[in-house]
Amino acid sequence: MNRRLFIRNSLLAGGALALGPRMYANGLNFADWKIHPIRKDVYLFTERGGSIVFLRNKTGTVVVDSQFPEQAGHLIGELKKTAPVPFDLLINTHHHGDHSGGNIAFKGQVKQVLAHINSKINQENQAKAQQSEDKQLYPDLTFSDKWCVDFGKEKICAHYFGPGHTNGDALIHFENANIVHMGDLLANKRYPYIDRGAGASMENWMLILDRAQNVFDRKTLFVCGHGRDANDVIVNRDYLREMKFFFESIFDHVKKEIVAGKTKEQIIATPAIPMMESWVDPNSFVKPLLETAYHELTIPA
Numbered sequence: 001m002n003r004r005l006f007i008r009n010s011l012l013a014g015g016a017l018a019l020g021p022r023m024y025a026n027g028l029n030f031a032d033w034k035i036h037p038i039r040k041d042v043y044l045f046t047e048r049g050g051s052i053v054f055l056r057n058k059t060g061t062v063v064v065d066s067q068f069p070e071q072a073g074h075l076i077g078e079l080k081k082t083a084p085v086p087f088d089l090l091i092n093t094h095h096h097g098d099h100s101g102g103n104i105a106f107k108g109q110v111k112q113v114l115a116h117i118n119s120k121i122n123q124e125n126q127a128k129a130q131q132s133e134d135k136q137l138y139p140d141l142t143f144s145d146k147w148c149v150d151f152g153k154e155k156i157c158a159h160y161f162g163p164g165h166t167n168g169d170a171l172i173h174f175e176n177a178n179i180v181h182m183g184d185l186l187a188n189k190r191y192p193y194i195d196r197g198a199g200a201s202m203e204n205w206m207l208i209l210d211r212a213q214n215v216f217d218r219k220t221l222f223v224c225g226h227g228r229d230a231n232d233v234i235v236n237r238d239y240l241r242e243m244k245f246f247f248e249s250i251f252d253h254v255k256k257e258i259v260a261g262k263t264k265e266q267i268i269a270t271p272a273i274p275m276m277e278s279w280v281d282p283n284s285f286v287k288p289l290l291e292t293a294y295h296e297l298t299i300p301a
Contacts, residue, residue: 032047033045033047033071033075033078034046034047035078036231038179038221038234039177039179039221040154040174041055041177042054042174042177043055043056044234045075047067047074048068048070048098049098049099049101050065050067050093050096050099050183050184050225050226051065051226051227051233052064052066052067053174053179053223054075054079055154055156055174055177056079056083056085057152057153057154058085059085059088059151059152060085060086060088060151060152061079061085061086061087061088062088062089062090062091062151063075063090063091063106063110064091064093064172065092065093065099065102065181065183065225066090066092066099066100066101066102066103067098067099067101068098068101068102069104069105070102071102072102072103072104072105073102073105076105076106076109087106087110087111088112088151089111089113089114089149089156090103090106090110090113090114091114091156091170091172092113092114092115092119092123092139093119093169093172093181093182093185094116094119094122094168094169094170095115095119095120095122095123095126096166099183099184100115100123101135103138104135104136112140113137113140113141114141114142114158115141115170116142116143116144116160116168117142117144118167118199119139119142119168119170120138120139120168121168122166122167122168122198123136123139124136124138143158144160145160146158146160154175154176155174155175155176156172156173156174157172157173157175158170158173159171159172159173159215161207161212162201162204162207163199163201163204163205164185164200164204164208165183165184165185165192165193165194165200165205166195166198166199167199167200168198168199169183169184169185171183171185171212173216178216178217178220179220179221179222180212180216180221180222180223181223182222182223182225183225184225184226185205185212185225186223186235186240186243187224187225187227188224188226188227188233188235188239189227189278189279190226190227190228190279190281190282191273191279191280191281191283191285191286192225192226192285192289193283193285193288194288194289196288196295200292201296202247202250202292203296205247206244206247206248209241209243210244212237213237213240218237220236220237221234222234222235222236222237222239222240228280246279249274249275249276250273250289250290250293251293251297253270253273253274253290253293254267254294254297255297257270258294258297264291267290267294268287268291269287270290271286272286273286273289
């Protein structure tokens, strides 16, 4: 059977897909894209870049995050083949290129683009710095604390709990399906990046994880921005505690090293976070994580 026809038929039937060999090159890179149903008209798309979640029902289509232009084009092409419904809304969890770089592929295809106000500012600043303004599709809708819309039988809410991975991270909740796309606020057993240049806060990141545990219930499924592999990005609420423990372990280690009289240079040279042996660090994020903890512990707010 033709591969794309298989994707289309499986998507309509609600069957899980697992296509093509997996390749690793400092991230999630795949020879073929994959579409997996999650729950109640909500699907996961993986190829290269941050996890994409989309809702498709009789009302239309809502997409959360866009990876890169080529990958966004793959998703758009497949969804156009499954049913003649429009792209109503594209949401960015934050501004980083592996989550918003594919926005440009939706130009002329989607009615509106939504992000937190700080995410839009960050995207604009980053594009100017990289001289890539012509490659951007910026949000035309923004929010500050919470934004909701009824979309057929689904209600979608975007939440902002303060700075974490950046200062503009949105949590996207599909309330009926009870699925939350956390963007890069969650990474499954994979060292996350902390973007201090974009207002990140490790201390508040832990508070975000606490708040998410209180706001959402035990039946909620959470989608991580990245995982050890593409089949490892959906977690339950208990994983939020493990992610918080990762940051606590960083702070505890840095505190002990400061008390022991270690210099900043000695501390950030630590090759791995203690007690986090099961986590992977393919992009060498250990140094900025340790440096952020040192900064937050030693420099008054």
